[in-house]
Amino acid sequence: MEMLGKLYSLQNYVISNKLLDKAHLNHEVLSHNLANIETPGYKRSKVEETFDAKLQSLVDAKKVSQIKNLNPKAVVDFDSKPIRVDGNNVELDKELMHINQNALNYEFLTQSVSGTIKHLNTAIRGRI
Numbered sequence: 001m002e003m004l005g006k007l008y009s010l011q012n013y014v015i016s017n018k019l020l021d022k023a024h025l026n027h028e029v030l031s032h033n034l035a036n037i038e039t040p041g042y043k044r045s046k047v048e049e050t051f052d053a054k055l056q057s058l059v060d061a062k063k064v065s066q067i068k069n070l071n072p073k074a075v076v077d078f079d080s081k082p083i084r085v086d087g088n089n090v091e092l093d094k095e096l097m098h099i100n101q102n103a104l105n106y107e108f109l110t111q112s113v114s115g116t117i118k119h120l121n122t123a124i125r126g127r128i
Contacts, residue, residue, distance in 0.1 A: 011059070011062070011064050011067075013113070014064055014067050014068055015055070015059060015067060016109055016112050016113045017113065018055060018067060018068075018070060018072075019055075019105075019109050020106070020109045020110065020113060021071065021072055022047055022051055022052075022072040023102055023105050023106040023109060024106070025047055025072045025073075025074060026046075026047045026072075026098075026102045027099070027102055027103075027106065028074075029045045029046060029047060029074045030095055030098050030099045030102065031099075032045060033045060033090050033095050034090070034092075034095050034096075034099075036088075036090060037088070037090045037092060037095075038088075039088060040086035040087065040088060041086055041087040041088060042087075042088045042089075042090060043076050043077060043078065043080075043087075043088075043089055044076075044077045044080055044089050044090045044095075045074045045075065045076055045077060046074070046075060046077045047072050047073070047074060047075075048072065048073045048074070048075050051070075051072045051073070054070060055067065055070060058070060077089065
């Protein structure tokens, strides 16, 4: 079991999982925005824009243990201008576009992580 723990601590696996965490949170945030599209005064949320830079900095420094502790956060998007008189700033077209982009990103990342797991499984079993 200790060997598997080391394998799952490999940098690429840890990075992929953190990117999956971000994509998952992004989907939740986008869904929440869509659910509140008719709520007066609602301000859309987004995943903090600094997450990617923080992750890249830790990757460049090869600080895998700190990468494990990095988590994306949702923040209110005060930069978007209200598009309705009541102050709501959720734009249906943009939210749907972001959801589609995020779904593609999530699919790519899940294939990457599952490929890593398949390779590990093959190595453990000793079969090709």
